[in-house]
Amino acid sequence: MSSPISIAIIGGGPAGLMAAEVLAAAGHAVTVYDAKPSVGRKFLLAGKGGLNLTHSEPPEPFLGRFGARATQIAPLLQGFDADALRTWAAGLGVQTFVGTSGRVFPTDLKAAPLLRAWLHRLRASGVKFAMRHRWTGWSDDGALRFDTPDGERLARPSATLLALGGASWPQLGSDGAWAPWLAARGVDVAPLRPANCGFDVGATAAHPAGPGWSERFATEFAGQPVKPVALATAGFTSRPGEFVITATGIEGSLVYAASAALRDQIASKGSATLHLDLLPQLTPERVLAEVKHPRGSRSLSSHLKSRLNLGPLKMGLLHELLTREQMLDPTQLAVALKHLPLALHATRPVAEAISTAGGVRFEALSDDLMLQALPGVFVAGEMLDWEAPTGGYLLTACFASGRRAAQGLARWLGAAG
Helix, strand or coil: CCCCCCCECCCCCCHHHHHHHHHHHHEEEEEEEECCCCCCHHHHHHHCCCCCCCECHHHHHHHHCCCCHHHHHHHHHHCCCCHHHHHHHCCCCCCCCCCCCCCCEEECCCHHHHHHHHHHHHHHHCEECCCCCCCEEEEECCCEEEEECCCCEEECEEEEECCCCCCCCCCHHCCCCCCHHHHCCCEEEEEEEEEEECCCEECCCCCEEEEEEEHHHHHHCCCEEEEEEEEEEECCCCCEEEEEECCEECCCHHHHHHHHHHHHHHHCCCEEEEEECCCCCCCCHHHHHHHHCCCCCHHHHHHHHHCCCCCCCHHHHHHHCCHHHHHHHHHHHHHHHEEEEEEEEECHHHHHCCCCEEEEEECCCCCCEEEEECCCCCCCCCHEEECCCCCCHHHHHHHHHHHHHHHHHHHHHHHCC
């Protein structure tokens, strides 16, 4: 009986672990290398507030969430879609449910039980784990180089699968250090940029020198959610939801959903404009009528609170972004309540982002996700040049790409052998 072929998987996130599962099931000797003391650290962080594993959207709109890369993501999801992911989780003893927003969660909302069960199954199938092994590229003779607590270690597997993540949350292991190493070997790598990220505001009426909020507004409202609210920018309009005021700008679910459009506007024009609908439940005509209603001796704040239930934070936004003349003109004020412009100056750093855009371009890969410039080296997960909003789409594509790359690697070994 022939000995199992040795495979190195570098990166212990969902893509790398899924690849390990597929390859171990095919009878290969798999070692997962990770720079940290344990695997799945970003996965566990994603589950801190309730693990959003996938989404229950129908396949067509689900695929549409991947924008310009939908064509490349389609075959990955055809092999392992949201329903397959839920079935897979059930096989680990983790049942899931669909939340009111369509997002899919484990019934206990936690990531740790799923990861524990998964690692137990991987170890039982023979997968080995080499922790505190930071990959540093290749030696002159093509060996994988690892920096370990015991000094440099070299590995010479029959094939390699890279699942190193992007550049967001580097303290959890995905620092993007791999990008120049691959580029130096002829791999086409798109620059890593923040995705699902926050933004810093530009100049405001209350702080015309900018960028950023006035000190008064930031001190009073940083950390507070704006809700209900809808937002729009070129190429994007949201449903009512919420976002959060930060010390320098904005972040949160609605902002993340618009982040690709806003980031690209800033890159091309130097700034972006977001329009806020502070009263998405009311028509413009209703808002204008309520603003124009006689207020007598009441202050403007009291009047808007009484007629439109406008709280201190939304009033604060109006005072921050409008001039005194605009505030006192009922028509301009009513328009602003439904279409308040907010100038954005910059994205927050990629290290703070939930995920990363950019990475290894699909044009540099075979259909099986093997690097054309480096035969025998496959890539999966957030290293690939794609992005999607939060809502379970990111995780689903990471799982699916790990599975696809592992299947491609197994086919390549079969052809080579």
